[in-house]
Amino acid sequence: MTNEPPRAASGRRPRLTRRGRLVLITAAVVAVAVAVLVPVLLTTGEPPAEEKKTVSLLVPEGRRATEVYASVDKVLGVPSGTAAKAATGAGLQLPGAARRNPEGYLFPATYPVEAGATPAGLLGYMVDTAQERFGAERITEGARRNGMTVYQTVTIASIVQAEADTAADMGRVARVVHNRLARDMPLQMDSTLNYALNRSTLDTTHSDTKTESPYNTYELRGLPPTPIGNPGEMAMKAAISPTRGDWLYFVTVAPGDTRFTADYAEHRSNVAEFNANRSSATP
Numbered sequence: 616m617t618n619e620p621p622r623a624a625s626g627r628r629p630r631l632t633r634r635g636r637l638v639l640i641t642a643a644v645v646a647v648a649v650a651v652l653v654p655v656l657l658t659t660g661e662p663p664a665e666e667k668k669t670v671s672l673l674v675p676e677g678r679r680a681t682e683v684y685a686s687v688d689k690v691l692g693v694p695s696g697t698a699a700k701a702a703t704g705a706g707l708q709l710p711g712a713a714r715r716n717p718e719g720y721l722f723p724a725t726y727p728v729e730a731g732a733t734p735a736g737l738l739g740y741m742v743d744t745a746q747e748r749f750g751a752e753r754i755t756e757g758a759r760r761n762g763m764t765v766y767q768t769v770t771i772a773s774i775v776q777a778e779a780d781t782a783a784d785m786g787r788v789a790r791v792v793h794n795r796l797a798r799d800m801p802l803q804m805d806s807t808l809n810y811a812l813n814r815s816t817l818d819t820t821h822s823d824t825k826t827e828s829p830y831n832t833y834e835l836r837g838l839p840p841t842p843i844g845n846p847g848e849m850a851m852k853a854a855i856s857p858t859r860g861d862w863l864y865f866v867t868v869a870p871g872d873t874r875f876t877a878d879y880a881e882h883r884s885n886v887a888e889f890n891a892n893r894s895s896a897t898p
Contacts, residue, residue, distance in 0.1 A: 669727050674741065676723040676847030677776040679810070683721045683741075683845065687734050698734040705735035707742045712766040719769045719842025720745040749851070757855025761793065772854040773842035777806035780873060782849050786858030787875050791865055793857050800863070802832040810843040868892060 672690045674683055684698035691697075707717055717738065722745035728737065748754070749765055758768040771792050779785040795802050805819045811830035812823070824833040829840045846854075862875040864882035866889050874885040 672726045674723045677844045680718040701734040721845045723847045770842045772846035772850040773844045776846040776850040785853035789853040789857035807832045
């Protein structure tokens with residue numbers, strides 16, 4: 616196997632992986648009860664009954680921290696950048712490995728937000744929810760079984776969330792990540808490059824893969840230094856219990872058709888089909 620995939624005729628570099636679309640699976644979103652959330656968020660006394668107004672903040676699975684901050688600012692009606700600033704000084708209860716970066720721990724859910732809520736209080740509740748979920752015995756035991764820390768498992772889950780189009784594919788993508796790590800192979804995930812370049816795209820160029828960043832998993836082995844988004848329950852389940860298989864490569868050749876293989880020649884054939892489909896779809 617070579618770490619240099621074949622190039623597409625258009626000049627794009629065919630990818631080992633693709634960044635999955637952010638699928639907002641409403642049924643999978645966790646609703647947090649107002650009765651629990653309100654006391655945490657209110658910083659002043661209980662507002663008069665006539666002033667109470669509850670709105671909802673949806674944090675979709677896979678949303679990046681920067682996107683969550685923007686949503687918090689918008690729902691609270693505060694200046695842009697307020698939540699991002701609060702995140703650095705809010706004393707969030709994060710694991711030491713996170714180094715005060717809440718990426719990966721802003722738990723995807725629908726949060727009811729009442730008058731008087733603050734960015735620090737709302738972000739803190741998201742982090743506390745993530746710590747509770749990720750601290751569950753099945754998560755800690757699953758991470759230990761795979762020779763990983765919980766933080767590393769959250770990082771894997773964030774990649775799975777970004778790369779997989781369907782719940783069924785999540786387990787297979789997780790297996791590719793684990794198999795590559797076990798072989799000390801670079802992950803070569805487009806989703807990590809997209810994170811480094813602050814974008815979301817299906818196309819990765821040869822120039823992109825030379826980006827100087829700790830998130831460039833084409834150049835560097837191992838996991839990126841932090842999660843690349845905030846994963847949901849299904850992605851975490853896939854990260855701790857990946858589907859059994861020997862796969863090392865995957866590519867989505869068409870919507871709903873992601874091919875997984877351990878054979879590089881077969882992968883090249885799949886990439887060629889992907890390129891042909893992309894070319895025919897280009898005006």
